[in-house]
Amino acid sequence: VGYPLVVWGLNGAGGWPVILLVFQNLLSLLNLGVVLDWWARAERLKTVHWIWAVAGILTFPAQLIYANAVMSEMLLQTVVVVLVSMSLLFIKTRQKGYFAGAAGMVILALLLKPVFYPLAVVAVGLGILLAAWQRRLSLALIGAIPLAIVGLYMSWNEQRTGYFHFSSIAEINLLQYNAAGVVRQLEGPGAEEKWVDAVLQQANAQSDFGARQRLIRAQAGAMLWAHPMGYARQQVQGMAAFFT
Numbered sequence: 001v002g003y004p005l006v007v008w009g010l011n012g013a014g015g016w017p018v019i020l021l022v023f024q025n026l027l028s029l030l031n032l033g034v035v036l037d038w039w040a041r042a043e044r045l046k047t048v049h050w051i052w053a054v055a056g057i058l059t060f061p062a063q064l065i066y067a068n069a070v071m072s073e074m075l076l077q078t079v080v081v082v083l084v085s086m087s088l089l090f091i092k093t094r095q096k097g098y099f100a101g102a103a104g105m106v107i108l109a110l111l112l113k114p115v116f117y118p119l120a121v122v123a124v125g126l127g128i129l130l131a132a133w134q135r136r137l138s139l140a141l142i143g144a145i146p147l148a149i150v151g152l153y154m155s156w157n158e159q160r161t162g163y164f165h166f167s168s169i170a171e172i173n174l175l176q177y178n179a180a181g182v183v184r185q186l187e188g189p190g191a192e193e194k195w196v197d198a199v200l201q202q203a204n205a206q207s208d209f210g211a212r213q214r215l216i217r218a219q220a221g222a223m224l225w226a227h228p229m230g231y232a233r234q235q236v237q238g239m240a241a242f243f244t
Contacts, residue, residue: 001111001153002072002112003112006020006075007020007070010023020070024066024067024074024075025067025068027074027075027078028063028064028066028074030081031074031081032063034081034085035081072112076109076112076113079105080105082101083106083109086098086101086102086105090102096136096142099130099139099142100142102123103123103142103143103145106123110149114166114169114170117150117166117167119146120146120149120150121147123143123144123145123146123147124143124144124146124147125143127139127140127142127143127144128140130143131143153166154166161209161210162208162210163210163213163214165213174217174221174224175216175219176196178224178231179219179223179224181238182223183195183223186230199215199216199219199220202215202219203219
């Protein structure tokens with residue numbers, strides 16, 4: 001939801017993709033600057049350290065790639081940097097305004113990237129713990145706002161589609177990446193493609209979107225439950241490859 005609005009707004013400013021890309025590159029520089037500033041304050045860096053830091057950044061391709069692609073990653077990165085900043089300021093000052101700012105960044109993050117929506121539950125838990133620790137009920141109420149937004153958005157999706165969900169990407173990932181990866185480990189790429197096609201054929205034959213998504217979730221879930229060790233191995237390999 002969030003990123004298409006940003007793209008639409010920047011295109012409305014002139015209709016050129018270059019406006020969006022310049023904006024994202026400026027965000028990239030801002031994010032790098034903020035993180036380097038945190039590092040400098042913590043370590044009291046000398047000039048040689050700055051040279052090595054900048055040289056390292058220049059050899060890291062992901063920052064350049066994301067800044068020059070029509071993807072939400074760079075905007076999301078900025079939101080995460082602000083979220084961390086708000087959190088650190090709250091820890092330092094105990095001012096609830098900073099906690100509210102962090103909650104606001106959680107909302108922006110989950111609207112930009114659906115994978116962040118479970119963070120709303122974390123915000124609720126932190127709000128309750130902080131409210132009990134500091135005896136400030138307002139912190140619990142602030143922490144509950146992201147979860148309330150998630151609930152309202154899922155209800156809105158249910159009204160439009162008949163299926164209570166935050167984003168259809170959950171079923172896509174479950175079928176075409178998680179369950180499909182398990183089939184690939186067990187029987188190879190050919191079997192994986194046939195299995196995914198068979199599930200999609202059944203799903204697309206359903207009477208409505210809700211029935212389609214429930215069938216996908218049931219079929220993919222059954223595959224993962226039947227082969228838990230294969231699924232765990234796939235996750236470990238994927239994380240190792242990602243960080244490598």
